[in-house]
Amino acid sequence: MPFKIFEHTADVGIIVEAKSREGIYEEAGRAMFSIIGELSKIEEKDKYEFEIESDSYDALLVDFLSELLFLHETNNSLFSKFKVRIKEIKKEGGKEGEKKVHLSASVWGEKISKKHTLKTAIKAVTYHMLSFEKKHKGYIAKVLFDI
Amino acid sequence: MAWKGPINKIDDYRYEIPQSYKSGMRTSGLIYANARMIEDIRGDNAPEQVANVAYLPGIVGKSLAMPDIHWGYGFSIGGVAATDADNGVISPGGVGYDINCGVRLLRTNLTYEGLEKGSGGKIRKLIDEIFVNVPSGVGSQGKIRLGMQDMNKVLEEGAKWAVKKGYGTEEDLEYLEERGMFAHADSSKVEEKAKQRGASQLGTLGAGNHFLEIQKVDEIYDANIAKVFGIREIGQIMVMIHTGSRGLGHQVCTDNLRTMENAVRKYNIQLPDKQLACAPVDSPEAKNYYAAMACAANYAWANRQLIVHWVREAFEKVLGRSADELDMHIIYDVAHNIAKLEEHVVDGKRRKVYVHRKGATRAFVAGRQELPKAYRDVGQPVLIPGDMGRASYILVGTERAMKETFGSTCHGAGRKMSREEAIRRFREVDVKNKLSNMGIYVRGASRDVISEEAPDAYKDVNDVVDVTHGAGISIKVAKLIPLGVMKG
Numbered sequence: 001m002p003f004k005i006f007e008h009t010a011d012v013g014i015i016v017e018a019k020s021r022e023g024i025y026e027e028a029g030r031a032m033f034s035i036i037g038e039l040s041k042i043e044e045k046d047k048y049e050f051e052i053e054s055d056s057y058d059a060l061l062v063d064f065l066s067e068l069l070f071l072h073e074t075n076n077s078l079f080s081k082f083k084v085r086i087k088e089i090k091k092e093g094g095k096e097g098e099k100k101v102h103l104s105a106s107v108w109g110e111k112i113s114k115k116h117t118l119k120t121a122i123k124a125v126t127y128h129m130l131s132f133e134k135k136h137k138g139y140i141a142k143v144l145f146d147i
Numbered sequence: 148m149a150w151k152g153p154i155n156k157i158d159d160y161r162y163e164i165p166q167s168y169k170s171g172m173r174t175s176g177l178i179y180a181n182a183r184m185i186e187d188i189r190g191d192n193a194p195e196q197v198a199n200v201a202y203l204p205g206i207v208g209k210s211l212a213m214p215d216i217h218w219g220y221g222f223s224i225g226g227v228a229a230t231d232a233d234n235g236v237i238s239p240g241g242v243g244y245d246i247n248c249g250v251r252l253l254r255t256n257l258t259y260e261g262l263e264k265g266s267g268g269k270i271r272k273l274i275d276e277i278f279v280n281v282p283s284g285v286g287s288q289g290k291i292r293l294g295m296q297d298m299n300k301v302l303e304e305g306a307k308w309a310v311k312k313g314y315g316t317e318e319d320l321e322y323l324e325e326r327g328m329f330a331h332a333d334s335s336k337v338e339e340k341a342k343q344r345g346a347s348q349l350g351t352l353g354a355g356n357h358f359l360e361i362q363k364v365d366e367i368y369d370a371n372i373a374k375v376f377g378i379r380e381i382g383q384i385m386v387m388i389h390t391g392s393r394g395l396g397h398q399v400c401t402d403n404l405r406t407m408e409n410a411v412r413k414y415n416i417q418l419p420d421k422q423l424a425c426a427p428v429d430s431p432e433a434k435n436y437y438a439a440m441a442c443a444a445n446y447a448w449a450n451r452q453l454i455v456h457w458v459r460e461a462f463e464k465v466l467g468r469s470a471d472e473l474d475m476h477i478i479y480d481v482a483h484n485i486a487k488l489e490e491h492v493v494d495g496k497r498r499k500v501y502v503h504r505k506g507a508t509r510a511f512v513a514g515r516q517e518l519p520k521a522y523r524d525v526g527q528p529v530l531i532p533g534d535m536g537r538a539s540y541i542l543v544g545t546e547r548a549m550k551e552t553f554g555s556t557c558h559g560a561g562r563k564m565s566r567e568e569a570i571r572r573f574r575e576v577d578v579k580n581k582l583s584n585m586g587i588y589v590r591g592a593s594r595d596v597i598s599e600e601a602p603d604a605y606k607d608v609n610d611v612v613d614v615t616h617g618a619g620i621s622i623k624v625a626k627l628i629p630l631g632v633m634k635g
Contacts, residue, residue: 007565009191009217010224036285066401073394074343076288118285119595120566121354121635123397124244126220127404128422146220146244146397147355147566 003031012120013129013144021057022084024132024141025064029082029107032065032125035145036072037118042080044108051104053089058132060086060101061141065125068107078116079109122147150189152198154178160618164198164210171419172201178212179557179618184610187563188216196223199419203228204427205235207493207500213507213557214614215606219243221422224506227555230428232488232499236416237433238425239407239440241503242486244400246440247447248357248391249324249482250508250530252541253455254377255462256474257384259363259630269465270361271588274631276461277359281454283352283635284592291453293346299334301349302342305445309452315459319452321519323480324509325487327448329441336438337395338402345395345446350453354592354635356562356600357390358532359454361631362539368623372525372543376478378625385627386475387539388454389532390635391484396443403436428501437486444485451480478541479519479528483508483558491553502553510544510556510621529621531612533560535589535632536582536602540612540623547619556621560608569604570595578602582632591634600634 002023004015014031018024033039048071054060068079083106091098112118124146132141155163157177162185164176176197180188188194193216200222201210207229216225221240230236262269282289293301301308306320306327320326334342352359364383367373378385392399407424410416410432416425426432455477459470466473486503493500502509511518511527518527529542537560548554564572575597582589582602591597615621 005567007567009565010562012566070340070344070398073286074347076286076347112286118354118593121285123394124401126422127408128220 002027005031005035011144012147013142016141017135017138019138021139022086024139025061025084025103026082028061028065028141028143029068029079032068032122033079035120036122037078037116039080041116042078043110044081045110046077047106047108049104049106051102053100053102055100057101058130058141060103061132061143062125062127062130064103064105065143069122069125076112077109078112079107081108120147150192150194152194154185154194160614164194166201168198169419171417172198173206174201174209176201176212177209178216179214179614179620181614184214184614191218193218193223196221197226199423200226200228202417202419203230203236203238203423203425204416205231207231207235207498208553211552211555213555214611215506215557215559215561217561219505221420222503222505224561225557226505227503227507227552229491229500229502229553232428232501235428235501236425237428237437237486237501238423238503239400239403239436240422240424241505242440243484243505244397245391245484246396246399247444247482248484249447249451249480250532251388251451251455251480252478252530253386253458253475254478255384258380259382259384262384270631272465273361273461274588274590274633276465277458278590278633280457280461281352281359282350283354283633285354287351287592287635288347289350291350293349295342298342298346301449302334302337302442302445303332304328305448306452309449314453314456319455319477322477323448324482327452327480329444331438332441332445333438334442336435337399337442341395341398341402344398345393348393348395349446349450351393352390352454352635353393354596357635358535359458359633360387360535360629362387362627362629364625365538365628366626368625372624375522375525376528376541376624377476378541386458387530387532387627388451390450390454392443392447393450395446399439399443403439406432407436440486444482448480479530481508481530489553491549500553502555504555506558507555508558509554510542510548511554512544512546512549529556531557531559531608533608534602534605535600535629535634536585536587537608539627540608541625541627542612542615542621543624545619545622548621552620556615557611560605560611562604563606564604566599569601570598573598573601573603587629587632589632589634596634
């Protein structure tokens with residue numbers, strides 16, 4: 001299982017494993033929408049693209065999921081397929097060698113309709129317990145949501 | 148994993164975390180609980196959060212926790228902290244994601260006898276009608292879509308905007324905390340994204356623990372005060388609404404947490420937990436957050452105002468009488484996730500402080516200018532929602548609360564079981580049947596929400612209220628029990 005959902009009394013979170021950093025973002029997107037709805041019922045009809053930048057890979061994960069949450073609410077849509085590209089770039093105005101991470105994403109999904117069972121409203125993506133680490137030959141990350 | 152730090156019993160309702168526990172604490176922690184609850188409270192690391200809050204620069208008085216305390220983001224839920232208005236800090240973690248999540252209570256002149264028995268099962272019809280009239284559930288969209296101009300007005304005028312648009316009356320505003328409008332709100336401090344999230348959600352209940360209930364008065368503890376609030380008899384029908392600022396508030400919090408994390412470095416603030424991120428009160432970061440938070444709070448007051456209007460409409464339609472004839476006036480509206488600039492007497496001196504209430508309710512004593520004129524002789528109504536099978540309470544603020552808790556008390560029951568566990572343990576049909584046997588009709592936007600919100604997934608609100616009553620930080624006025632429940 002590339003992602004796991006875990007629960008604390010009043011919150012819910014995800015643990016995601018992938019071979020690449022890109023894979024972590026893509027699986028985390030799937031994990032989040034498996035909490036909101038049922039992945040198998042979300043067809044890849046509409047495509048959205050966006051780009052974001054953050055200071056670190058873990059902050060970028062919060063920002064990426066926050067962006068998906070924003071798209072979900074403002075477009076009344078659910079997503080099930082995620083493709084991301086990431087690259088390190090020089091931080092503007094930063095010190096010599098200071099980098100930030102740029103992410104460009106394509107996500108596929110569809111408008112919410114009667115066929116979708118919506119399970120949980122996620123209010124926000126938090127920094128609590130946030131981690132993004134190397135593990136064996138891949139990566140592992142943890143994110144907690146406020147619900 | 149139980150928390151192992153020091154907790155000293157002060158009396159039957161008060162437990163202290165001494166300032167000596169950690170060297171960075173600027174004050175001690177004070178938790179309101181009884182002997183049984185304090186063991187549960189130790190269970191989820193929330194006391195560590197109470198100790199951490201004591202690190203905040205400019206904290207005034209103690210780091211406080213109400214009896215419904217549980218683990219939260221940075222601050223515990225049930226946490227209260229006041230910071231000095233000149234040299235303290237403001238922390239979004241002390242407010243939470245759902246800015247101005249709160250409770251509103253409407254009264255009626257109907258009785259359970261008259262409504263349910265006399266005219267044949269009207270509770271069910273009312274809930275079904277409200278269910279149609281008030282959008283709810285995950286991803287629910289409102290009936291109105293705000294353009295940018297109206298959005299900015301909602302953010303700056305709150306419930307007043309709604310009343311101007313014909314949703315409710317001028318008199319309604321008198322009975323809302325802050326009259327439903329923070330005047331210091333500045334819509335230019337709210338990012339575009341937050342406004343976009345809020346554009347289609349105004350007038351929606353939301354999901355999860357947000358609810359709308361038709362309730363009846365089950366017990367009256369203080370008939371004189373109850374009467375002032377318009378609570379006249381056992382069996383009287385009330386409507387309780389629990390919701391907040393929806394995606395707009397969540398986005399305001401998200402956007403400002405990022406800025407605040409940088410501010411902590413910029414102003415060299417030493418904190419034991421980065422989720423307590425904060426900024427000095429006079430910094431641009433704190434000022435921007437406080438102005439944006441006010442906008443989200445205003446959005447929430449407007450949100451509850453629209454819902455009240457549609458509830459009145461539903462009653463009018465089902466019962467064929469006007470809301471006025473039904474005496475459907477607002478008893479009060481409280482915010483339980485908010486930071487406010489207030490004046491309090493500390494060590495004999497009047498001081499201005501920012502009171503952060505995160506999962507805590509203001510509980511002002513009689514005489515305070517902030518109260519509606521009609522309540523100034525008795526004190527502020529405090530509305531405490533419970534789970535859908537037990538009860539909710541109306542309490543009143545006290546002098547003791549002013550002295551000890553900056554006029555604050557508890558806000559609800561709090562979960563004791565995760566949603567997943569609740570879904571595993573309680574089948575929707577069983578929960579509905581059990582409640583139905585108790586005379587409670589439940590309608591949920593999804594099957595899971597009924598299981599998730601099963602009464603046994605919550606702590607007993609009676610215990611929580613008994614502690615605040617026993618400690619004297621708010622006193623019981625009346626107990627309400629649910630008859631019809633709508634869950635988002």
